[in-house]
Amino acid sequence: MPTYDYRCEANGQVYEVQHPMALSPKTWGELRAACSLAEDASIPDAAPVTKLLGASGVVSSRALKNPEPPACARGGCAGNCV
Template structure:
């Protein structure tokens, strides 16, 4: 089962949960149910947002020293448009 990271709007913390790809989690109640988390004092309707993470770290373009995509080494477009930049 895939693992997803979600950021809680109330406390800014990121929580890791496992759930099927077909499941959509929108709020704190749904996240607590999926991740078997303690709801604490956070209102159930508090929004949560899925974040993209790689190797355990959350990547935001604003934290990069150069948030702009680097140009391809050839100076032209990537073959097939699939280089990832």
Template sequence: MPTYDYLCKTNGKVVEVRHPMAKTVRTWGELCQLAGIDPGDTPGDAPVERLITGGHVVSSASLKNPEPCGGGTCGMPACGGGTCMME
């Protein structure tokens, strides 16, 4: 599930939450409920905006269980080296 950062201009706080891409968070109250935090003195109907943050690309080689890149008879596309790691 993706992680998103939201800014509440009313209180200046940025909160990070995870939710499906199809979900829309519009208010401080919704955001606090999703994050499991206390809304404090900020009104629940205070608007929030999703911040654009840099995405992270993770190479399968950096994982503990990298997936093979294919390229041989396995039917997967070839990797940069052209050899199939599955064979």
């Protein structure tokens, strides 16, 4: 499951949260309910959250020391690639 960083607008803190990609919470209460986060009395449910931009874990073939693209990228899958 992907990890996202959210800033709570009520207290300015940044929190790392795991949730499905389809989730787009607008308030801390929505985020807490969807992710089973621990209750924090200092953050009201109505407090808005801001999703922060983060880098994803993309791995290139060069990082794996494999200069060749995957078989599907070379046309070696006989058209069975999705």
